[in-house]
Structures are given as C-alpha cells and as structure tokens.
Amino acid sequence: MASKVGRVKSLSRRSFLKFVGGASLVGVTLNLTGCGKPITPDKAIGGNGWMPTQYNAPGNWPTSVRGRVPIDPENPAIVRDDQKCILCGQCIEVCEKIQSVFGNYELPIKKEFVCVNCGQCIQWCPSGAISERDDVNKVFKALADPNVTVVVQTAPATRIGLGEEFGMPVGTNVQGKQVAALRKLGFDVVFDTNFTADLTIMEEGTELVKRVTGELHHPIPQMTSCCPGWVKFVEYFYPELIPNLSSAKSPQQMEGALIKTYFAEKKEVDPKKIFSVAIMPCTAKKFECQRPEMNSASKELNDSKVSPDVDVVLTTRELARMIKRSGIDFASLPEEEYDKLMGTGTGAGVIFGTTGGVMEAAVRSAYYLITGQQPPAALWNLTPVRGMQGVKEAAVNIPGVGDVKVAVISGLANARKVMDQMKAGHAPWAFMEIMACPGGCEYGGGQPRASSPPSDEDRNRRAASLYNIDAKAKLRNSHDNPEIKQIYADFLTAPMSEKAEELLHTHYVSRADDFIPKKSEENKLY
Amino acid sequence: MAKGVLVDIPKCIGCESCSVACKLWNELEWDEQEKNKTAIDRAKEPNNGLWPEEWTSINRYDLEKDGESVARYVKAQCMHCEDPACVSSCFSKAFQKLPEGPVIYDQSLCVGCRYCMMACPFDVLRYEWKKAIPGVRKCQMCATRVANNQETACTSVCPTGAIIFGDRDQLLAEAKKRIKENGYVDRVFGEKEAGGTSWLYISDTPFEQMRFRTDVTTKPLPSYTEGYMKATPFVGVGWAAILAGLYVFNNKGKEPLD
Amino acid sequence: MELVTTVVSRAGAKMSSVRWKFRMTPMRWVFTGIAAAAIAVILVRFVLGLGATTNLNDQWPWGLWISFDVLLGVALAGGGYGTALIVYVLRRDKFYPIARSAMLTSLLGYIVVVLGLLIEVGQWFNFWRPYVSWGHASVLFEVFWCISCYTVIQILEFCEVGTEKVFKGAHKYLKKAMPVMLIIGITLPTLHQSSLGQLFYLMVGKVNPLWWTAFLPVFFLLSSFFVGAGMIVIESTLAGKALNHKVEIPVLRGLVKISAGAMILYLMLKITDMVVRGTFANAFAFDLPSIMFLSELFFGVIIPIIIAFSSLSSTRKGLIWFGILTVSGVIMNRFDVLFTGMGKYLNQYGGSYVPAVSEFIVSLGLVSIACLAYLFLAENFNIMGNHESEHADDITIKDGKYASTAK
Ligand code: SF4
Ligand code: SF4
Numbered sequence A: 001m002a003s004k005v006g007r008v009k010s011l012s013r014r015s016f017l018k019f020v021g022g023a024s025l026v027g028v029t030l031n032l033t034g035c036g037k038p039i040t041p042d043k044a045i046g047g048n049g050w051m052p053t054q055y056n057a058p059g060n061w062p063t064s065v066r067g068r069v070p071i072d073p074e075n076p077a078i079v080r081d082d083q084k085c086i087l088c089g090q091c092i093e094v095c096e097k098i099q100s101v102f103g104n105y106e107l108p109i110k111k112e113f114v115c116v117n118c119g120q121c122i123q124w125c126p127s128g129a130i131s132e133r134d135d136v137n138k139v140f141k142a143l144a145d146p147n148v149t150v151v152v153q154t155a156p157a158t159r160i161g162l163g164e165e166f167g168m169p170v171g172t173n174v175q176g177k178q179v180a181a182l183r184k185l186g187f188d189v190v191f192d193t194n195f196t197a198d199l200t201i202m203e204e205g206t207e208l209v210k211r212v213t214g215e216l217h218h219p220i221p222q223m224t225s226c227c228p229g230w231v232k233f234v235e236y237f238y239p240e241l242i243p244n245l246s247s248a249k250s251p252q253q254m255e256g257a258l259i260k261t262y263f264a265e266k267k268e269v270d271p272k273k274i275f276s277v278a279i280m281p282c283t284a285k286k287f288e289c290q291r292p293e294m295n296s297a298s299k300e301l302n303d304s305k306v307s308p309d310v311d312v313v314l315t316t317r318e319l320a321r322m323i324k325r326s327g328i329d330f331a332s333l334p335e336e337e338y339d340k341l342m343g344t345g346t347g348a349g350v351i352f353g354t355t356g357g358v359m360e361a362a363v364r365s366a367y368y369l370i371t372g373q374q375p376p377a378a379l380w381n382l383t384p385v386r387g388m389q390g391v392k393e394a395a396v397n398i399p400g401v402g403d404v405k406v407a408v409i410s411g412l413a414n415a416r417k418v419m420d421q422m423k424a425g426h427a428p429w430a431f432m433e434i435m436a437c438p439g440g441c442e443y444g445g446g447q448p449r450a451s452s453p454p455s456d457e458d459r460n461r462r463a464a465s466l467y468n469i470d471a472k473a474k475l476r477n478s479h480d481n482p483e484i485k486q487i488y489a490d491f492l493t494a495p496m497s498e499k500a501e502e503l504l505h506t507h508y509v510s511r512a513d514d515f516i517p518k519k520s521e522e523n524k525l526y
Numbered sequence B: 001m002a003k004g005v006l007v008d009i010p011k012c013i014g015c016e017s018c019s020v021a022c023k024l025w026n027e028l029e030w031d032e033q034e035k036n037k038t039a040i041d042r043a044k045e046p047n048n049g050l051w052p053e054e055w056t057s058i059n060r061y062d063l064e065k066d067g068e069s070v071a072r073y074v075k076a077q078c079m080h081c082e083d084p085a086c087v088s089s090c091f092s093k094a095f096q097k098l099p100e101g102p103v104i105y106d107q108s109l110c111v112g113c114r115y116c117m118m119a120c121p122f123d124v125l126r127y128e129w130k131k132a133i134p135g136v137r138k139c140q141m142c143a144t145r146v147a148n149n150q151e152t153a154c155t156s157v158c159p160t161g162a163i164i165f166g167d168r169d170q171l172l173a174e175a176k177k178r179i180k181e182n183g184y185v186d187r188v189f190g191e192k193e194a195g196g197t198s199w200l201y202i203s204d205t206p207f208e209q210m211r212f213r214t215d216v217t218t219k220p221l222p223s224y225t226e227g228y229m230k231a232t233p234f235v236g237v238g239w240a241a242i243l244a245g246l247y248v249f250n251n252k253g254k255e256p257l258d
Numbered sequence C: 001m002e003l004v005t006t007v008v009s010r011a012g013a014k015m016s017s018v019r020w021k022f023r024m025t026p027m028r029w030v031f032t033g034i035a036a037a038a039i040a041v042i043l044v045r046f047v048l049g050l051g052a053t054t055n056l057n058d059q060w061p062w063g064l065w066i067s068f069d070v071l072l073g074v075a076l077a078g079g080g081y082g083t084a085l086i087v088y089v090l091r092r093d094k095f096y097p098i099a100r101s102a103m104l105t106s107l108l109g110y111i112v113v114v115l116g117l118l119i120e121v122g123q124w125f126n127f128w129r130p131y132v133s134w135g136h137a138s139v140l141f142e143v144f145w146c147i148s149c150y151t152v153i154q155i156l157e158f159c160e161v162g163t164e165k166v167f168k169g170a171h172k173y174l175k176k177a178m179p180v181m182l183i184i185g186i187t188l189p190t191l192h193q194s195s196l197g198q199l200f201y202l203m204v205g206k207v208n209p210l211w212w213t214a215f216l217p218v219f220f221l222l223s224s225f226f227v228g229a230g231m232i233v234i235e236s237t238l239a240g241k242a243l244n245h246k247v248e249i250p251v252l253r254g255l256v257k258i259s260a261g262a263m264i265l266y267l268m269l270k271i272t273d274m275v276v277r278g279t280f281a282n283a284f285a286f287d288l289p290s291i292m293f294l295s296e297l298f299f300g301v302i303i304p305i306i307i308a309f310s311s312l313s314s315t316r317k318g319l320i321w322f323g324i325l326t327v328s329g330v331i332m333n334r335f336d337v338l339f340t341g342m343g344k345y346l347n348q349y350g351g352s353y354v355p356a357v358s359e360f361i362v363s364l365g366l367v368s369i370a371c372l373a374y375l376f377l378a379e380n381f382n383i384m385g386n387h388e389s390e391h392a393d394d395i396t397i398k399d400g401k402y403a404s405t406a407k
C-alpha cells in the first residue's frame, strides 16, 4: 500500500510539472513562431485613408494652409457638411486673407465664432461642403398655405446670376423670367428690391447732405450700410466707427418694412398674414433679417403678432433649387413684369448689385439733392468707381460744394486697411461705399458658383451685365422713380421724415465684447 | 523618441478640422445622427462624443470665468498612456504601446472580452455593438504616420496650433512655459495622470468642469496587478506542492476513495 | 423517455448496449422551454451581434452575462474544489457521499461559464488566441488559462465516473491519474477564484471603496469556498426531491460548519479591511451601496454563521436557510462589485444599463441546460452514491459504431 502511495506521489509531481512545463513550452514556441509577435503599426486599425498632401509632413513643418474655418452650428447663414469637407483649407484662406475675419481675434474665443456671414467661404469651398442654410422648405410651406399672402422681393444682382443655374452664360440678365418663375412658384406679389435701392439713395443721400451741411451731428465720412456683412464687420472690429455708418437700412429691410405697412395698407391685406420673402445674392442677409432691430412693421403697427419685416431670405441658389424642384422649365418662361407699387426700379438701383454701384447712384442723386438739377451725363458713367480693384477713389465736382471725395471698397481685408487708416486720422472722403464681398453683391455668398474660387473675369461679366441694364434703362436716377415719388407723397411725406426714420432707419450694436480683438501683428494665430 | 501631443485648450476654436482629419485618415464612417450633433450636444453625452466611428470629438463647455461666461472646446480621444491599462488588461495582447508613443490595437488578436474597456482609466474605448463581429475602437495616434516621421492627422490640420505634435519631453516643457506665461491652471493633465500619458492638456479653466477625470490615480494602472500576476505562478506551484503533501500524508494507510 | 445505445461492431454484431433513461416531468419541460428560448436568442446574437440582443453599451461593457454567467457561475461552482479538498486531500471521509455530486455540479457550472463566455465575447472564434498570444500581464489571462484547464480537468475527473458505464476500458487509467487531476483541480480554482476578484482591482477609482480593496482576491476566494456548502445543501435538497435521494443531516451539518468557519475568517478580514482603509463611514452612510454592503454581510454571512453554530443547523429547515442565505449573499456580492460598486462611476454622465429580457433569457437558459444535464447525468451515472451501474465486462471499443433506438 505504502509503495503504491509513493508511486502516486511521484506521479503527481512529475505530471504536474510536465503539464505546466509542456504548456509553457507550447506557448513560448508559438510565441516565437509568430502568433504572439509584437504588433507593428500597420496592424493597427484605421490609418488607410487619405489626406491632402500638405499635411503628410513631420510635426511643425510649415504648411501654408491648415484646417478650415470654425462654423457655429447656430450660424443663421451658413452650414457645413463635414462629410464633404476635404480639409483643403480654402475657406480659411478666403476668410483670413480676403475677408480678414478668421485670425483677427485673440484666443481664447469668448463665446461665439466671429463670422460676418458673408458666405465667401461657400464660393471657395471646392467640395461644396459649406453652403447656405437651406430655408427653401419654409417658403414652400408658406406658399402652400392659402391664408397667407406671400410677397417676394428680388435683389438687383439675382437677375444676372440666376440664369447661370440653368446653363446660361455668366451674367445673363433673366429679370423677366425670374419674375415669371416666382409667379409660377405661387408667390402672390413680386416686388423689386431695386425700388428700395432707389429709396435708400434718397434716404442715404439726404442723410449725407445733412451730415455735410452740419444739420446732422454725425461724423463724416458717411459709410454705406446696405451690406450686412460689412455692417457686422464694423460692429465687431471697428465699433468706434459705428457713427460713420449711415443709419439707413439696407434695401432689403426697407422693402420688408414697407411690405408689411405701406403695401398692407394700400392693398388692405392683414400684415399678420403677410409672409415676406427676399431673394438675395447674399447669405449675410439671412443674418440681417433675423436682427432684433429688423421688425419695424410690428413696432409701427404696435402689434407683436406681425412677424419680422422679412420672414425668410433665400439665396439665388435656393431660388434656383425651388425652380428645379418644382420642375419649371426656366428657359422657356416668358418675360414678365414686376408688380406695381414697389416693383419699379431705376438704372441707379440695379447697379447696387456691383461694387461702386451704390456710389454711382448716390452721386447722381446727391447732385440733384444739392443743386436741384439733373446730374450731367458724365455721372451716368462714373468710370473711376467701376471695376474690380479693391479700393477705388474718385472726386466729383458738385457746383456749390466743390470737389467731393468718395471711396469705394470691396472685400473686407481691403476695408480693414482703409479703416485702420481712418482710425489713424486719414479720411479725406465724404462718402464711402463698402461691400464685404470682393466685386460686390454680384458675387455674393449666395450667388451661383461660376468658378471656384471666384474669378475677376466672371465678376466683370456680371458687372457688365448690370451696367448694361443701367445703360438701357429709361430712368437712370433714383429720384426720378415715379413709385418713389408716389411713396413720399402718399406715405412717407419726405426723406428722413419721422415715419421714414421709423421704418427705414436703424441703429447698430457693438459686438466688441463677443471676442478679444487681435492685439498686434506678432500675435498671429499660428 | 517618444512622441506626444500638447492640447492648449484655450487656443481651440472648435473648427473640428481635427475630427474630420481623423475620419479621412482612418476612413471612419459617417453617421447621419452623429453628424448633426453639435459640440454642445456631444459634451453632454454619456460617452463624451466618442463612438466606434468617432475616435475623437470636440466638445464644448460653457463655463464661468472671471464673472464672464465663456466657452471652451476640448478635444477628446485616447490619452495614449505611458503605461496603459488597456495593454496590461488584454489577455490576448491585442493592445500594444509603441516606443514612439501610440497605443495601438490589432483586431485580429482580440477575443472581445472588453476587459480593456472596463480598465481604461479615461473610458475612451468603444465597442462595435452593432456588428456581428465587433472590435474595440479608439484613436491609434496615427501609428503608421508617426512611424513614417509624419505628425498625427489631427495635429497636422489644426489651424490655430491648439494641438501640436512633438517630442513629449519638449511638449511638457512647453506646456509648463505656457502655463506660466498665460496664467493657466497649474497642472499639465497627462504629466502624471495614470502614470503619465502621451497626450498633454493645459487649460485656463478648471479641468474638472470639462469632464476631465482629475481624481485619477497617478500610479501606472498596471502596477496595481503586476505584483499579483508575478506571484501567481509561485503561489500556484507552492499551493500544488502543499496539496500534494497533504494528499500523501492524509492518504497514508487508507483505502483510496474511488 | 428511455434510450438504448447499442454499440455495434463493424461486422454488425451487437457488442454491448447501454440503457439511458430520462423522465420528463413538468419542471423539466419548463427547463427545456427556457433552454430553447435561450438557444434562439443565442442564434440571434451570433447573427446580429451583441447590440441586438443585449443592452450593453460603451459605459457598461460588462453586464448581466459577465456578472451572472461568469462571476457568479464560477463562484457557485466553487463547491467542487472545496469538496475535493475536504474529501480527497484532507480525507474527511464522511463527506464522501456528496463529493461526486458536488463535483458534477461544479463541472456543469464551468461548462455553463465557458458557454456563457463564448456567447459573451465579441470575437468568439478567437477564443484560443490567449493560448498563443500571451497577454501575461492581464489577470484575465490567468483566469482564462485556469478556467479552461480546470474545465478540462473536471471533464477528465468526470470521465472517471463516466467510464464506469461507457468506454469502460479507460476507467483504470483515469483512476490512476485521479490524484494528479485532483491536485491540479484544486490548485487551479483557488488561483482563478481569487483572480476574478483581482480583475476589479485594475479599475482604480471606479469601484466603490466598500468593495475595491487589495483583499479582493482573498474575498472572492473565501466566498467561493464557503458558498460551496450552501450550494450543496440547496442542490441536494432540490436533487433529493427530484431524484428521491436525501443526504444525511450530519454530513451537511459538518459541511456547513466548515463553511461557517471560512465565513468567520471572511468577516474578520472584511472588518480589518474596513479599519485599515477607513471605510466605516461609507459602510454606515445608509445610501444604496452601504445598504447593499451591510445586508450582504448581515444576511449572507453573519446570520449563516449563527445558523451553522446553533442547533438550527441540525434541522433540514435550518440547513436550507443557511444555503439560501449564503448563496444569496454571494450572488449579491458579485452583483454589488459590478453594478452597485461601479454604478455611480459608470453612470456619472448619464450612462445606464438595465439588462435586456433577452439577456435574462440566455442566463436562465444556460442554468436550465445545466439543470437538465445534471438530472440526466445523475439518473444515469453513479453520482448520488447509490451504486446501481451495471457491471458489465470491460469492452474496449476501438472500431465501434453507435445505433440508437428510442423507446
Ligand atoms: S461667412 Fe465669411 S466671415 Fe463667415 S466664415 Fe465664411 S468667409 Fe468667414
Ligand atoms: S473649403 Fe470646404 S472642403 Fe476646404 S476645408 Fe473649407 S469646408 Fe473643407
């Protein structure tokens, strides 16, 4: 028995060790033969994708273009589809170098992303990742509602852009077809923003004269305020220059305010049941119509149920989308006329759509307002303020006043340079026209993409088309517009009257607290 | 040289270039639902905005600073611990810390026990629950790029330099310099946390308000079980020997049980 | 249901036949039903993945299956190694009558654990990886090796019983190897029972300090040891009813007393641990973790100790209460470590986990399968100690074929 137990004991120990040893041996062998080899980087998950070549470099290698602009998900004007973004960096390029917005603030950011909603990044984004915030459905919904009168206005520049979306050459004027298309889509009333462009000239011109004569204690130069991107830029970066901005609203907002008051009154429509749409070449207009100041109709009528003066802004591209979605054959549409009351514009109004146009129109009417006489033919072709240069200057001789110096700027980086000069005390001008987008509205952030990034060639084509409309127009001065005369006679009494002030003028807010402005050149972001 | 990334939180503008770069480089799929989430939404999610197909996330925190309300964007991803819990917890060695810094994962070795997910001190590991054959997912710190002397995809695209790639030692010195210069919170998150991590964070707002696990141990996590695992074979053999002895002793002179 | 397996030689001559019997009772039908439902869920799980069949998520990568099927399964199956230790190594022969059934329960428990694990892991076809790709720094590595080896050992141990009836030729070899198998079969579980506790030690700062301690392995080991007695009591009661076989009270009482001894040690260690780490305040905070912790100790340990050392344990009722309380205590403990212990941390940013119905079905299904298997084996093999197996001549089957006929 004892010997048996002894055998059992030796057996147990040996087998146990054998078992452990054998198992380890198998493991070690398999380890050595490959199954347990250390993982090499190529075995890691992921890492088989693609990146633009500029990024495939060692750390802190200089790269000219990195990343992309930040876009607030709440941005009223622009949105981005991350899935389409290829990180090419074009948006940052335009935002920083052309618009001087990105990178012109100190970090950390406080709360919001500094953005003037100009939409130029849309025009530069090669993959279509950035686009306007799509409001098409809101409009379709209003159109489908029989209780609502949908009134639409079209900006000067949309008529020379929309055709491109339907295969027409760059700059084709499709004013009549655009009106026909809008009617076909079901808009009840189609107005032209050219009308309020003319009105703007009357208000802004009067304001300018008052500033010059000292009747109004506001500084000179007076700066235009019809570009919401530019206005926001001043509010952000040059709040001290806010008093230089004309208090006149932009044509879009004037039209909106009048639709819900003047039109409503004349046509006896309940302003609460008016849905006011603006077709614009611009994304910043989407921001502008949402500004809290922009509900004068509600204030004027003392009725909080009246919605903002402009309910929805659609870009030219969105209008094209609506037309396509509704299956309208755009090319075969007839040429139609705008509705009366606020549908007539002059040649001066239509050139609002390009850089220098506001200035040209303003000069024509200022001449009239100061001298009481019609401007000479030379002022119908003010070449120094035409063309694609970023900063243009001109001097206009107005009898009784002498040489009036004016400046025209487009592109915010250009504006920044001039503003810095102004702050340094160099401001010889009486009046300045500034547009956020290079070339003005005709290549605004909401226009069809003729080329990406936009080229001056295409800008010139579109501008030429606008000047052509002006040249052929029967009326070329804002103050000659019969509907303008009518509205002053019937409704507003006179430029800058109390009612005009209430409906057509506004005020601005400093946005300097929303971020920390850049301190000095050395403190660049990267 | 061990590489690392320095995240300078106040410098982040929330452009999310980095997370798009991650998607591009790793060919991660886009999910409609995730795409429509904002940085604010993601900051409130239980998983910090990290999903199997989102290896990094920019999260926004609205905080009070000097009586003013401010927003801060924080990039979340695997911290790439110096001595990672995920590596030590994996019983089939599917994780590995590379000398250059990245902690990588090879799905072909993975059994799918998810012990790593439980072990990770920063809770960054995600699992492909929706797949029949799932794997663990996390930032790999662009291991192949780093091995080829390129910087990580996310740092390469950051327009503001909020995330910079470099030697960890140098970044650590830089971080300390910036803390002093800018009056940041006096802590480099990642210097000692969980025994140190390749990713380092500095901030001017309190870390604990931005979902950082500020109370995490500073000891490397594997050190908690190292001793146990080393002792196990000896305990095992010793215990077996004792049992054998007892067996023999107690069975002496007795009929064996059948 | 009765089944006769006949071994037929190639030539067609009948060599031997074995009689299998399995009586279907209503309870067994219930088990079969649950098992069938579980198998259906398991199929879905393999086709559609874990997301489709569980509520597991990235905050809760471990849930019911890990805690119930694995943590608890292993613990409750701990009766096997404990009994083996007492009976074979320490030669307390009076407990021999329960040895075989305890070890069978343990074997079935482990098979359920292994099956559960295969269902629970994501890449089940990779289960063998750790054998070759050694993640030897992982506690789970140790658990994995031990559980898999131990299951094999247990199967071999059971073969020693099994070969009394089939493949009788192998019996004598297995019998010879028994001592080695027994010793390995006690060493391995001691190691991995404690390792299961150590698993959680890596989750530093995530587990409530009431449970997270350096003593985790010792606590897991001790509790798996003392729960063995509780399990045996419950199991012998249930099996006694089903199979008409009762284990004598003194045997059970002795076992219960040994178990209670371990409990006293456990309790003392717990208290020491609380003193050392200063967690008394936590324990008496009377929030959810504290209540769970205290009731786990009070109902699961203290009352059973009292039962064991009082006259209560000389009645069947008292024994059954001991069993129920001890087992519930350990169940609570294992759930507490994962759910109560980690809940606060894992849910801090709004995570949540409530096991899905399908998870419960699978867990219950696995238990049902184990019960059915137990009943089948206990009816057909010499488990309960009543030797009724046929002593047919040894037949070495080298070239046999099976023919089955159902009766
Ligand atoms: S809209 Fe204009 S300001 Fe805004 S991000 Fe684009 S380019 Fe910059
Ligand atoms: S331009 Fe468009 S594609 Fe390029 S980085 Fe900007 S958003 Fe992305």
Ligand code: SF4
Binding pocket: B078, B079, B080, B081, B084, B085, B086, B087, B103, B119, B120, B121, B122, B123, B124, B125, B138
């Ligand atoms: S953060 Fe987590 S996943 Fe990343 S290395 Fe550390 S332990 Fe591993």
Ligand code: SF4
Binding pocket: A067, B011, B012, B013, B014, B015, B016, B017, B018, B019, B058, B073, B075, B157, B158, B159, B160, B161, B162, B163
């Ligand atoms: S790329 Fe840079 S700035 Fe943009 S979100 Fe990422 S870390 Fe922030």
